[in-house]
Amino acid sequence: MPRLARLYVKTAFIYLLLALAVDALALMRVPGPLPWAALRPTYWHLFLVGWVTQMIFGAAYWMFPIVGYGPTKRGDERPVWVAWFLLNAGLVLRTVAEPWQARAAGPWPAGLLVAGAWLQWLAGLAFTWHIWPRIRGWYRRGRA
Amino acid sequence: MPRVSRWYLRTAWLHFVLASTWGALMLTYKAWPGLGAWVWRLRGWHLEAMLVGWVAQTILGVLFWWLPKLPGGVSRGPTGPVWLAYGLLNAGVALVVLASWGVVGDGLRAGRALEILAGLAFALNAWPRIRPLVRARPRSTASEPSS
Numbered sequence: 001m002p003r004l005a006r007l008y009v010k011t012a013f014i015y016l017l018l019a020l021a022v023d024a025l026a027l028m029r030v031p032g033p034l035p036w037a038a039l040r041p042t043y044w045h046l047f048l049v050g051w052v053t054q055m056i057f058g059a060a061y062w063m064f065p066i067v068g069y070g071p072t073k074r075g076d077e078r079p080v081w082v083a084w085f086l087l088n089a090g091l092v093l094r095t096v097a098e099p100w101q102a103r104a105a106g107p108w109p110a111g112l113l114v115a116g117a118w119l120q121w122l123a124g125l126a127f128t129w130h131i132w133p134r135i136r137g138w139y140r141r142g143r144a
Numbered sequence: 145m146p147r148v149s150r151w152y153l154r155t156a157w158l159h160f161v162l163a164s165t166w167g168a169l170m171l172t173y174k175a176w177p178g179l180g181a182w183v184w185r186l187r188g189w190h191l192e193a194m195l196v197g198w199v200a201q202t203i204l205g206v207l208f209w210w211l212p213k214l215p216g217g218v219s220r221g222p223t224g225p226v227w228l229a230y231g232l233l234n235a236g237v238a239l240v241v242l243a244s245w246g247v248v249g250d251g252l253r254a255g256r257a258l259e260i261l262a263g264l265a266f267a268l269n270a271w272p273r274i275r276p277l278v279r280a281r282p283r284s285t286a287s288e289p290s291s
Contacts, residue, residue: 048194053160056202065145094171101174110175117171124164128157135153137145 015050188244
């Protein structure tokens with residue numbers, strides 16, 4: 001399993017635990033600065049973006065057909081690195097800024113929220129840029 | 145990767161790119177409501193495309209590719225039901241999205257029905273393939289105890 005795939009899969013597991021922890025605290029109605037309902041979108045995105053999407057990215061990077069160039073024959077890996085950084089930076093920003101904006105709207109949480117949104121979007125584009133040519137039949141030498 | 149899986153996965157990735165674009169716009173709206181309330185009308189599309197168009201379709205595309213082949217190890221089984229599932233699933237997503245805008249009156253139920261039928265059609269191919277990998281049995285040798 002290549003290093004990048006391990007990074008994606010391990011990060012995904014961390015988000016799974018975080019998402020479940022947020023939901024468990026909400027279900028227990030632990031008193032906090034926010035109504036737990038305000039954290040529903042955060043829970044869903046920790047789960048679907050942090051866990052599911054990141055796991056799909058890691059598995060796809062690892063298992064999809066190789067294209068025959070680059071150090072691991074998986075093509076240019078730079079967009080996959082970029083996608084990992086952007087996805088996680090965006091998700092962390094969103095996780096902080098969305099409840100903050102709900103609690104006390106202002107230019108700071110608003111700016112961070114918008115940054116988080118578009119960083120995640122750019123991550124999706126970067127990974128798609130890498131994976132699109134690998135959604136193909138198996139690579140055979142001389143028939144790339 | 146078989147052709148039908150390529151169709152599933154490429155379509156899933158298109159759903160993902162669109163759904164994440166709508167998601168980013170919706171989050172921007174939360175920060176800057178001046179963007180216009182029209183953005184919130186994308187919510188139905190965002191949810192449906194993410195959950196069914198992206199996640200479910202990716203899983204199905206990979207399943208067709210990775211599940212064990214039928215006994216004999218050559219064939220993944222008939223692709224007719226898998227293509228049918230592809231059509232039904234994406235038509236279902238489209239109907240649910242249109243229903244979320246009020247364009248199609250009863251589109252939500254019809255769309256969900258198409259998605260359920262897609263799952264059943266896909267299972268026709270996948271169910272018999274959910275089994276242990278069968279390898280050729282090694283020849284017995286004279287030194288092995290007879291039973």
